Amino acid sequence: MEYLAYGAFFLTIAMTYALICLGLNVQWGQTGLFNVGVAAFVGAGAYTSGLFTTPAVVDRLGGFDLPIWIGWIAAALVGGVLSFLVGALTIRMRTDYLAITTFGIAITLQLAFQNLEWLTGGVFGMSFIPRAFGELQGRAIAFNMSNLALSAAMVFAVYLLLQHLMRSPWGRVLRAVREDETAAQSMGKNPVSLRLQAFVLGGAIMGLAGAVQAHFIGFIAPANYLPMMTFQVWAMLIVGGSGNNWGAILGAVLVWAIWALSGSIISEVFPADQQARAASLQIVVIGVMLCLILLWRPQGILPEARTSSRHLGKRSDKGPKP
Amino acid sequence: MSPQVLIDGIIAGSTIGLGAIGLTLTYAILRFANFTHGDFLAWGAYMTLTVSGFLGGLLAGLGIGDPLGPFSFGWGLPLSLLAGMALTVLLTLGLDKVLFGRLRRRGADAIIIVMASFGASMALRSLLEFIFTANPAYFTRELQIAQKIGMGMRATPDQMLTVGLTAVLVIVLHVFVTRSSTGRAMRAVSENPGLAGVYGLDVQKVIRVTWIIGAGLACFAGVMSGLLVQIRPYMGFDLLLPLFAAAILGGIGSIPGAMLGGLIIGLAEAVTVQVVGAEWRAGVAFVVLVLVLILRPSGLFGRRV
Numbered sequence: 001m002e003y004l005a006y007g008a009f010f011l012t013i014a015m016t017y018a019l020i021c022l023g024l025n026v027q028w029g030q031t032g033l034f035n036v037g038v039a040a041f042v043g044a045g046a047y048t049s050g051l052f053t054t055p056a057v058v059d060r061l062g063g064f065d066l067p068i069w070i071g072w073i074a075a076a077l078v079g080g081v082l083s084f085l086v087g088a089l090t091i092r093m094r095t096d097y098l099a100i101t102t103f104g105i106a107i108t109l110q111l112a113f114q115n116l117e118w119l120t121g122g123v124f125g126m127s128f129i130p131r132a133f134g135e136l137q138g139r140a141i142a143f144n145m146s147n148l149a150l151s152a153a154m155v156f157a158v159y160l161l162l163q164h165l166m167r168s169p170w171g172r173v174l175r176a177v178r179e180d181e182t183a184a185q186s187m188g189k190n191p192v193s194l195r196l197q198a199f200v201l202g203g204a205i206m207g208l209a210g211a212v213q214a215h216f217i218g219f220i221a222p223a224n225y226l227p228m229m230t231f232q233v234w235a236m237l238i239v240g241g242s243g244n245n246w247g248a249i250l251g252a253v254l255v256w257a258i259w260a261l262s263g264s265i266i267s268e269v270f271p272a273d274q275q276a277r278a279a280s281l282q283i284v285v286i287g288v289m290l291c292l293i294l295l296w297r298p299q300g301i302l303p304e305a306r307t308s309s310r311h312l313g314k315r316s317d318k319g320p321k322p
Numbered sequence: 323m324s325p326q327v328l329i330d331g332i333i334a335g336s337t338i339g340l341g342a343i344g345l346t347l348t349y350a351i352l353r354f355a356n357f358t359h360g361d362f363l364a365w366g367a368y369m370t371l372t373v374s375g376f377l378g379g380l381l382a383g384l385g386i387g388d389p390l391g392p393f394s395f396g397w398g399l400p401l402s403l404l405a406g407m408a409l410t411v412l413l414t415l416g417l418d419k420v421l422f423g424r425l426r427r428r429g430a431d432a433i434i435i436v437m438a439s440f441g442a443s444m445a446l447r448s449l450l451e452f453i454f455t456a457n458p459a460y461f462t463r464e465l466q467i468a469q470k471i472g473m474g475m476r477a478t479p480d481q482m483l484t485v486g487l488t489a490v491l492v493i494v495l496h497v498f499v500t501r502s503s504t505g506r507a508m509r510a511v512s513e514n515p516g517l518a519g520v521y522g523l524d525v526q527k528v529i530r531v532t533w534i535i536g537a538g539l540a541c542f543a544g545v546m547s548g549l550l551v552q553i554r555p556y557m558g559f560d561l562l563l564p565l566f567a568a569a570i571l572g573g574i575g576s577i578p579g580a581m582l583g584g585l586i587i588g589l590a591e592a593v594t595v596q597v598v599g600a601e602w603r604a605g606v607a608f609v610v611l612v613l614v615l616i617l618r619p620s621g622l623f624g625r626r627v
Contacts, residue, residue: 034433036357036440089615095433096355100566101615103357104608107563115601227559231444234437277455280448287445291421294438298430 001141008144010260011253015151016213018252021237022158022245023079023205029243029304030166031198032178034095037086037102038206038233040109043225044082045075045207046214047113050126053215057128060121068130072211079207080200087199092192106227113222125221129214147216154212158205159245165201166245174198228283232259235290243304250302255286325474327592333481333550335588336488340543341561342568342580343495344536350512350575351532352426354435358417358443359540360565364450364558365413366541367548370406371459374398392479394464395549403545410541414533417442423529443559450555458552461545484546491542492581495535499577504531512575560604564591567607571614573624582622586610 020042027033035041049071054063086105090098113120120126132150136143165171176184177191185191214220232255240251262282270278293300345359377398381387387396421442425435468476499505504527510518511528519525547557564587571586572579591606614621 032431032433034436089612093615093619096436097570097615097619099357099433099436100355100570101611103566104563104611108605108608111602111605227444231440234440238437277452280451283448284445284452287441287443287448290441291438291445294430294434294441295421295424298434 005140005144008141008148010256012144012148012151012216013213014253014256015148015155016209016216017233017236017256018155018249019151019158019209019212020206020233021240021248021252022155022162023202023209024233024237025202025242025245025248026162026198026205027202028237029248030171030174030178031195031202032095033087033091033195033199033202034099035102035199035202036099036227036230037104037106037109039225039227039229040102040106041079041082041203041206042210042213042229043109043113043220043222045079045210046220046225047120047126047210048078048207049075049211049214050129050220051119053130054126054128060117060126061119063126068132068215071215072208075211076204076208079210080204082207083200083203084196086203087196091195091199106225106230110222110225113225120222123222125219125224127219129218129220131218132215151212151216154208155249158208159249162245170194170197231283231290232256232286235286238290238293238298238300241300241302241304244300244302247300247302247304251300254301259286323593323596326476327596328589329471329475329477329481330595331589331592332485332585333477333588334591335585336485337543337547337550337584338561338564338568338588339581339584340488340491340539340546341565342572342584343492343577344539345565346569346572346574346576346580347508347532348536349569351508351515352422352435352529353515354422354432354439355566357436357439357562358446359536360558360560360562361443361446361450362410362414362537362540362558363544363547363561364553364555365446365544366406366410366537367544367553367557368450368454368459368555369409369413370399370402370541370545371461371548371553373405373409374402374461377402389462389464393483394462394466394478394480399461399545399549403542406545407538407541410537411534414537415530418529418533443562447555447559454555456555458554459548460552461549480549484550487542488546491539492577495539496577504528508532563604563611564588564607567611567614570619571610571621573621576621576623579621579623 020038023041024035024038027035051062052064052066052074053068053071055065056063082105086101087098090101114123131137133143133146136146166174173184173189174194176187177189177194181191236251236255237248238251239255240249241247259282262285263279266278266282267275341359341363344362345356348354348356348359378387381396381398387398389396421438422435425438466478466480468478471477471482499508507518507523507528508531510521510523511525515525518528544558547561564584568583568587569580570583572581572583587607587610590610591603594606595603
């Protein structure tokens with residue numbers, strides 16, 4: 001029975017990563033925007049939701065003790081606004097300027113989480129974040145199972161929304177901009193504005209994911225939102241298959257499984273004083289894996305399905321079907 | 323604000339500037355933002371440290387291991403720095419061979435190469451942490467007394483030496499790039515690689531020279547930072563944002579620009595530490611970056627974005 005509870009716990013975390021991956025897939029997979037600050041958008045969402053939903057405490061602003069769903073909405077809004085600011089600054093420039101700026105925002109927000117104690121609780125973070133189905137907390141299986149159902153439902157809802165959007169005229173233009181900006185522009189589309197819309201949508205999903213994660217774990221701290229997280233999410237999306245929403249979800253579960261498994265092997269095999277050191281090998285493995293996939297199978301496990309409209313069905317690479 | 327801010331800023335800025343020169347050259351010539359560059363600094367410092375560990379014992383056996391003049395280190399460090407620079411060059415050329423070069427030949431988008439550099443940087447940094455642990459290391463345990471250099475400012479002999487060497491390196495490099503035929507070829511490739519190839523320039527050689535310069539300076543900057551502060555696996559990662567901000571502030575492809583950008587960021591950091599507080603130091607580069615992107619995205623000496 002313990003395995004069942006742990007399995008549900010594991011999958012719930014994987015689902016929150018799947019949500020982040022879906023957000024990143026809008027930015028990278030569909031639009032070709034390289035966001036090196038994923039952790040910043042997730043963290044901003046988590047802290048926002050924490051601020052709104054925790055009970056009042058003395059040593060920092062809030063909490064405002066509002067219901068969880070308000071926290072979710074606020075988190076998505078903050079994720080979106082932050083993405084808008086970053087995107088408006090850099091999206092019209094070379095693609096790597098966005099990468100550098102998002103990298104900068106990740107470092108700066110990390111500093112803010114640590115240093116703005118009146119707002120974030122400093123290095124100790126925020127605790128007592130209300131957990132969804134908190135009344136079941138005493139019963140591990142029921143609690144983890146209901147949270148799994150909730151997070152899976154959210155992944156599915158976001159998945160449906162994105163599938164719908166990507167097959168809509170908006171999604172088609174977005175891919176057209178990604179494939180050939182000049183051609184799209186000559187058709188009267190505005191690439192800068194479209195990219196910005198996609199970047200904001202992706203950032204809002206990441207913010208929401210941060211809130212969902214925070215409300216499952218119940219505690220957040222600056223150390224949860226290190227560049228490490230950005231890196232994991234990228235590995236998930238690239239392994240699963242960028243451009244493919246199922247690929248994003250599959251990659252999240254798979255890479256998280258590799259991560260959790262290698263982590264538990266390390267804690268079994270290495271003595272306690274060497275574990276931190278051995279844990280850095282996990283990162284080496286994921287980094288090498290990311291590079292190998294970029295070299296040998298850039299499309300990932302599930303490649304992007306080339307559809308132009310659901311009414312036309314799938315298109316093969318070799319040209320239209322007879 | 324004490325005048326010491328000026329010295330602190332110039333010292334930190336020299337490290338950033340040297341690192342940023344390599345970054346700006348790879349950016350202009352290989353056309354991608356290299357997230358691994360910070361880790362070249364850290365690897366350079368650790369490889370130099372390893373060599374100097376071997377050399378130190380050897381030189382002490384020969385009786386010439388004592389510190390030189392007013393400095394905190396003996397002959398071991400300059401000699402191992404040369405070896406460290408050579409090893410860092412090998413590291414970058416190797417990485418280019420197995421990763422970046424392959425992606426380039428396949429015609430991968432610049433942004434795919436950026437992503438690969440991001441993955442490689444995580445792997446390289448964690449490998450350092452695995453080999454050398456996260457504990458800081460030092461080139462020397464000698465204590466140095468800061469000496470008065472006028473106007474209420476103080477600097478240690480090590481600091482003055484490294485700043486002087488930085489100035490010499492930057493001038494030599496600037497003359498090399500503006501006067502030599504290899505330097506002209508580098509500028510031609512940064513303008514238009516296809517056309518440069520058509521004109522019979524050896525583009526592969528230009529790429530190799532770019533990595534050699536970038537890696538050599540990165541190792542120097544890493545050793546400088548290791549000598550004046552300390553050596554940590556994350557030292558390169560912590561410098562990455564200042565490096566990018568300095569390269570963009572100076573204008574992509576400009577060597578004097580990168581150096582000046584580095585000095586400006588170093589000074590801005592020193593002022594921030596005094597006025598706002600040391601805990602916000604790492605945010606300074608981001609503020610500078612945002613200001614440059616708003617006010618002058620092409621940078622001080624850059625052409626266009």
